[in-house]
Amino acid sequence: MIxxxxxxxxxxxxxYAAAWxxxxxxxxxxxxxxxxxxxxxxxxxxxxxxxGLLGLHALQARQVGAIGTAATAMLFVGFLLAGVAxxxxxxxxxxxMERVPPAADLLVxxxxxxxxxxxxxxxxxxxxxxxxxxxxxxALVIAALAGAxxxxxxxxxxxxxxxxxxxxxxxxxxxxxxVRASLP
Numbered sequence: 001m002i003x004x005x006x007x008x009x010x011x012x013x014x015x016y017a018a019a020w021x022x023x024x025x026x027x028x029x030x031x032x033x034x035x036x037x038x039x040x041x042x043x044x045x046x047x048x049x050x051x052g053l054l055g056l057h058a059l060q061a062r063q064v065g066a067i068g069t070a071a072t073a074m075l076f077v078g079f080l081l082a083g084v085a086x087x088x089x090x091x092x093x094x095x096x097m098e099r100v101p102p103a104a105d106l107l108v109x110x111x112x113x114x115x116x117x118x119x120x121x122x123x124x125x126x127x128x129x130x131x132x133x134x135x136x137x138x139a140l141v142i143a144a145l146a147g148a149x150x151x152x153x154x155x156x157x158x159x160x161x162x163x164x165x166x167x168x169x170x171x172x173x174x175x176x177x178x179v180r181a182s183l184p
Contacts, residue, residue: 021161039091046080059181071125074117078114081114143170
């Protein structure tokens with residue numbers, strides 16, 4: 001079970017990162033042929049990350065305790081709201097309506113804090129747990145802080161997308177560590 005979670009996190013986060021790198025390269029133009037395909041990669045990657053977080057948590061649950069459980073739950077819900085629900089709305093409405101319905105932005109206003117608090121908290125408890133190298137937890141905290149800055153400070157779109165990809169790459173690496181730890 002833990003190994004499957006690690007694989008889901010590795011593949012899901014890798015897919016998520018690849019999607020945001022693709023957006024950084026080709027742009028996020030709803031009229032482009034790649035727009036729907038890349039959004040679908042974000043959605044599939046988000047589902048993989050959400051599922052994979054369960055394996056990550058299972059491996060260090062005893063060491064991270066209730067705070068780690070809460071952080072994992074926040075990330076789980078955050079990825080489902082932002083990466084699946086909001087991205088689905090954007091993928092299918094933006095090319096037709098030329099804007100995302102305001103109700104979809106409500107998803108981001110809920111998911112954003114969940115993702116930020118969840119990532120920072122998971123990073124801190126991961127550093128303290130000692131199951132994975134401490135730098136992986138620190139990298140999660142740095143990725144969350146960079147994402148928060150990019151959300152409130154105008155940065156070029158490719159940089160914003162690269163920050164999303166960087167956080168996912170860290171999660172993919174943690175997925176790889178979960179797989180390695182679960183091997184006999």
